[in-house]
Amino acid sequence: GDSVTQMEGPVTLSEEAFLTINCTYTATGYPSLFWYVQYPGEGLQLLLKATKADDKGSNKGFEATYRKETTSFHLEKGSVQVSDSAVYFCALSQSGGGADGLTFGKGTHLIIQP
């Protein structure tokens, strides 16, 4: 079945550092790929998505590019802030909008220190 693997956390960085959170997937066909973020005490929120190969999703300074050849969707941000501290989940869906449910990675806890 489909699966998502993302780097283990916690990841601790200083403010203004460059961020990469790795995500790779195993799936048949051409799934859509997502990054979700869960801030402390809040629900899960969609951060960005990409629906086909070479698409780049971006939001709030975060970017991720759908790499079919390496089955990856790494999350990057050039300069992180303390407010970016959260748990980040990589996910995939076999339909563009997630109608069949989502397959999530285990999440990466990001801690940004001032």
Add this chain to the structure above:
Amino acid sequence: SAVISQKPSRDICQRGTSLTIQCQVDSQVTMMFWYRQQPGQSLTLIATANQGSEATYESGFVIDKFPISRPNLTFSTLTVSNMSPEDSSIYLCSVEVLGAFFGQGTRLTVV
């Protein structure tokens, strides 16, 4: 987009009892999904609920333990039955409206 209201937001329950979680959406949706997030783990899909038919359960989840209702296109409930401490998790409902949207979650602690 979709706005999802889920309640209760948290509860502490005695083992052997049951808890029903409600999920209300501000628009009509065909399918609603229920997920579980165990401590330190990712989200796991419990079941998919379509209005007018029985819910479809994922491997490892059964209707007797997690009965689901879907009386109309904007509402669903998930019941966690005969609870044990292992059921302590966050339970989330989700809908798809040009993308997946999640409720705030119900944090359940079973003692």
